[in-house]
Amino acid sequence: MKPKDPNAPYQLHGVNISYFTGKLEAYLRYKDIPHEHVNGYNLGKVFFHTGIKKMPAIETAQRQWLYDTTPTIQWFETVYPDISITPKNKALGFISLLLEDYGDEWLWRPAMWWRWMPPVSRRALGTQIMRGALGAPALWWYFAQRQSREWLWGDGMTQANSDAVRDMYFEELEFLEAVFAKQPFILGSHPSAADFGYFASMFRHFGNDPDPAEVMRAQAPHTYAWLARLWDTKARDLGAAQKWVFPKGAHWTPLLDRIANDYLPYLQANSQAYRDGKKRFDFKGKNHSFPRTKTTYYRIWCLEVLQREYRALNARERDRVNKLFAPVGKISKILTARSISADMDDLYDLPKASLKGSHIKLSSPRGWRLGAQPRN
Incomplete structure (x- = not known):
């Protein structure tokens, strides 16, 4: 019997017309990962917890967060490794x-x-x-x-x-x-x-x-x-x-x-x-x-x-x-050319604990609520 996933069920913050929400939701369905779809238009909530103004985002049962579909899916592959989506070759x-x-x-x-x-x-x-x-x-x-x-x-x-x-x-x-x-x-x-x-x-x-x-x-x-x-x-x-x-x-x-x-x-x-x-x-x-x-x-x-x-x-x-x-x-x-670093490895080392709004500047209380996923 497989051990119970302590991070499940997951909440998928996204909308059903979103380029990347569809990608991530398809993967979750394929691996039969317990999740529920919640309102992804509330980007203010996602930004409050992650500092990222885009969808989709995943909230775990442990109140940790994942964002960006590629590193998110790669993390899920370590939790649900059976029948991998990466060829062994x-x-x-x-x-x-x-x-x-x-x-x-x-x-x-x-x-x-x-x-x-x-x-x-x-x-x-x-x-x-x-x-x-x-x-x-x-x-x-x-x-x-x-x-x-x-x-x-x-x-x-x-x-x-x-x-x-x-x-x-x-x-x-x-x-x-x-x-x-x-x-x-x-x-x-x-x-x-x-x-x-x-x-x-x-x-x-x-x-x-x-x-x-x-x-x-x-x-x-x-x-x-x-x-x-x-x-x-x-x-x-x-x-x-x-x-x-x-x-x-x-x-x-x-x-x-x-x-x-x-x-x-x-x-x-x-x-x-x-x-x-x-x-x-x-x-x-x-x-x-x-x-x-x-x-x-x-x-x-x-x-x-x-x-x-x-x-x-x-x-x-x-x-x-x-x-x-x-x-x-x-x-x-x-x-093989010399890499130009974006210095983003830590940002996408997921999952992350909630920032709980600690990054939000009170001098601009509305700006963080108005973000938008660009490719919708």
């Missing part, structure tokens, strides 16, 4: 982590395009969010304008590249359709971290919002079925015998090209901009370019972690990863 485990990071930090831009640019989706989601956040659905237009201005037009999207941002969605559907035509999950018989990374955007944005959901149903039925499959699947039902599949086939090539020649260079350029004290930088990749995009502190840590995990591979494992990417580019140069 170290090279494939790194690929899984890289794909999770790519899904988390590269696909939010097209997810935001498809939520806030098409008129039907913009009004539907703006109304839903403003009803939940402020009880004022009539202000949907204000929130929609704010989101598109802050996270699209104000963060590297222009009239010249708007269509390319839109079409990033089609690029991912083409890849996923080919994968799910052959196997139930991205890396084989069971969900891996890669599935949950992709699920974040695909479930609560692309598969939920009116315009992109209709595109998925019409053009990517295998992907649409995968969303339901992952949402409904329990690890115990799949069993412990996992059959992982190393990436192979021509359908992987465009994705590997985007990672090697767009995503990893973007992470590196972001870190270098931070090092040089720049709040914005012009990014030009092989397939995508974003002028005057914002320097993002968190993504410095993303690259730092990927570099650390890559360096932890032995020579044989690194060689296998390098050979996978060899037809499209050399990723080892970025992954």
